[in-house]
Amino acid sequence: MIPQSSPVSAYLGQRDEIDAAILRVLGSGRYILGNEVREFEREFAAAHRAGWAVGVASGTDAIEIALRVLGVGPGDGVLTVSHTAVATVAAIARIGAVPLFVDVDQARYTMSPGSLREALERTAGKARAVVAVHLYGQPAAMPEILALARAYALPVVEDCAQAHGASLDGHPVGTWGDLGCFSFYPTKNLGAFGDGGAVVGVDERHLDALRAVREYGWETRYVSRQFGVNSRLDELQAAVLRVRLAALDDDNRRRRNIADLYDEGITADCIIKPPRFPDAKHVFHQYVIQTPQRDHLQKALADHGVASLVHYPKAVHQQPAYDDESFQPVALPNTEDVVSRVLSLPMFPEMTLAQVAAVCAAVMRCLP
Ligand SMILES: *Cc1c(COP(=O)(O)O)cnc(C)c1O
Secondary structure, three states: OEOOOOHHHHHHHOHHHHHHHHHHHHHHOOOEOOHHHHHHHHHHHHHOOOOEEEEEOOHHHHHHHHHHHOOOOOOOEEEEEOOOOHHHHHHHHHOOOEEEEEOEOOOOOOEOHHHHHHHHHHHOOOEEEEEEEOHHHOOOOHHHHHHHHHHOOOOEEEEOOOOOOOEEOOEEOOOOOOEEEEEOOOOOOOOOOOOOEEEEEOOHHHHHHHHHHHEOOEEEOOEEOOOOOEOOOEHHHHHHHHHHHHOHHHHHHHHHHHHHHHHHHOOOOOOEOOOOOOOEEOOOOOEEEEOOOHHHHHHHHHHOOEOOEOOOOOOHHHOHHHOOHHHOOOOOHHHHHHHOOEEEEOOOOOOOHHHHHHHHHHHHHHOO
16 A cells, blocks of 8 residues: 555654664753754754744644734634644634634635635624645745735734745745744654644744743743743654754655656546646645545545545534634635545655556546
8 A cells, every 4th residue: 555644754764863863862861942942943943044933842732822922812813714724723712712714715725815805804803813824735825815914914823734845935934924833743744753843933022922831931930921831842852853854855855746746647637736836835745636536536546555635524614613603604615615626645755756656547547
């Protein structure tokens, strides 16, 4: 079976360096917020041309903490998409804030600026922030989204959990808006071997507050001047991430190369392939095709030894926990349309050319 993703291949590809990094931490005696986290934060910020980065315990926490620091509180509305990992919305809900869903653009799969404009007009006075998601590794239309948010004086958080190293107009994701949030879940483009996350930014204004909120609200040790949580990136994951970060550009190049090969090898009118935009560097966290016969294709691919996944089988507003009508006063036709048709083919940097060719052949053979 060709797997859909393969974090173990990432480990095996850098095994000696990763083992050495882990042993270094174990012998150091320092396991929480030490040198490894500090150095990783510096290196990760530089890689995204950010001013700084703050390591936290997960991507969900990164979004929650970013929103808290930007002043979002209970009852506040947060404009975001429903076609995303449920984590984006769980982070909003954990503050007691209310997700206000905006439809996606059919081509990019990311927040539609037109739909955002309508939502801003409709929810004026209720929305306190916007969370844009760079889904599948494709940058969202940040210039348009930022212009709209600025017109309403709303801060913008970027959910970059699927877009490490992606850029738009040559500028990396994460620092277009006010704060950028990353996840290091093992299957992400930059994955740890456990949970982890980070918030990046340019403006130093939020830095102290982010560091305080991730650790009990401490201003200095044992002095909590504000509310805080426990959401620390640990030394072991940070040491692993430093090794993995050195390979990120190469890994993203391989992902883009695999996408090119899929583009060439999959040629059928009933399949819509991921669009490319000249201004955007897509990093292919997922290679997502659309077809009306999605369920049939997925099953047939499995019979031919090719694993695939649906990201995501239900939009967030279709999940039992989030189907409250107050979140979704208008229809989300593009969102509901794409969730019924998307399919993510195998995509991981260590895929061999033979595997890529086998996936292309299987797709072509399995079409109805
Ligand atoms: C993975 C992911 C998250 C959550 O990250 P965790 O580290 O699992 O908490 C948030 N948003 C998106 C778009 C994701 O893909």
